[in-house]
Amino acid sequence: MGLSHALAALAEHWDDVRARLSPAEFDEVRALVEAFSREGDRVASEELAEDIADLLRARLPRDHPFPAALRAREERLAPDPAQRAAELGRWFGLTGPLRVRLGGPPEPTADEVEREAEARLLDVPALDADELRAHGLDPGDPDLIRLDRADGPARWPAFQFTPDGGAPDVVREVNRILAASDDPFGAADWWLGGNGRLGDAPARLIGTLPDADLIAAARAETGGA
Structure with missing residues (x-):
């Protein structure tokens, strides 16, 4: 499932998604996106992204850009450490456009995310x-x-x-x-x-x-x- 493609589509079509949902439904999406934008763990952030996908898949037409993007192939993390670091940077970079939609502060840089993850493991x-x-x-x-x-x-x-x-x-x-x-x-x-x-x-x-x-x-x- 193309979670990364879908999240990029969500940021791009944010206003359209909001118009298609009830206020309560959009509040639920917004809360999940806010949690996703704060999460620094890859596995936990993927779980939140899947929650977003499950919610919107059921409420948006199949030809909408979000569910269409979900059907794209999601690449696995590369085994090479350097490639994996780059891919993780791109994954967490998805929070940037979403944070703009939420009106939140600038997203952490890839280096900041990596340092936070290393500090957690050292604890x-x-x-x-x-x-x-x-x-x-x-x-x-x-x-x-x-x-x-x-x-x-x-x-x-x-x-x-x-x-x-x-x-x-x-x-x-x-x-x-x-x-x-x-x-x-x-x-x-x-x-x-x-x-x-x-x-x-x-x-x-x-x-x-x-x-x-x-x-x-x-x-x-x-x-x-």
């Missing part, structure tokens, strides 16, 4: 290098997500480890699939963000979902078989 429970060594783990292990920070020591998100300090094989395998050594923040975001295929954040499913399901979801994310 999750994590181990430091000494704690890894105490459990017999190597801080230099490329199969573990290491998040470097400018104002302190590196952190290893705690979801990667069992209560006794081990790192399950499925975590290592998925981290290799996600190229965590090259894109640790992207890998951490995948583990900790909502996943429509799995129905929850993958990190919460370690040990409760078959390892093969987590591996398949990671491969689907990167375009692998």
